Amino acid sequence: MIGLAGKDAMLKHLQALEATQPYTTLDGSTIRELMHPAVHGNRAQSLAEARLAVGARTARHRHREAEEIYFVLAGEGEMELAGEAFVVRSGDTICIPPGTPHAIRNIGASELRFLCCCAPAYRHDDTELLDAS
Numbered sequence: 473m474i475g476l477a478g479k480d481a482m483l484k485h486l487q488a489l490e491a492t493q494p495y496t497t498l499d500g501s502t503i504r505e506l507m508h509p510a511v512h513g514n515r516a517q518s519l520a521e522a523r524l525a526v527g528a529r530t531a532r533h534r535h536r537e538a539e540e541i542y543f544v545l546a547g548e549g550e551m552e553l554a555g556e557a558f559v560v561r562s563g564d565t566i567c568i569p570p571g572t573p574h575a576i577r578n579i580g581a582s583e584l585r586f587l588c589c590c591a592p593a594y595r596h597d598d599t600e601l602l603d604a605s
Contacts, residue, residue, distance in 0.1 A: 494523075498599045499530040499575070509593050518593035524549070524584040529577035532602040538594065540568040543587040548580030573602055 578584035
């Protein structure tokens with residue numbers, strides 16, 4: 473059984489989606505940071521839910537240090553990864569190695585939602601914009 477002090481410590485590591493404030497990243501996607509070392513005490517990675525409106529596209533960009541993994545929750549998108557384009561749908565997972573140019577565009581009829589895990593954790597200063605789209 474976990475004592476009261478242990479329970480309070482565990483709750484520090486719990487984040488409800490509804491309790492997070494969305495913000496726009498440098499690439500133009502709206503995200504909700506679900507877990508980040510600067511806020512939640514985890515050490516090596518961040519996890520965010522990203523959303524793109526119908527027809528919206530992130531700016532083509534790369535991360536110098538971070539490896540990213542996208543997991544598509546809902547919708548349909550066109551992923552550009554290292555100059556190659558392919559369709560992604562709910563249930564797809566994409567690995568984006570550090571330094572790899574990428575962008576994603578919502579080509580579906582509804583909002584595109586995906587989880588984005590970054591290791592090391594997301595930082596604006598690790599993002600290099602490659603175009604202004």
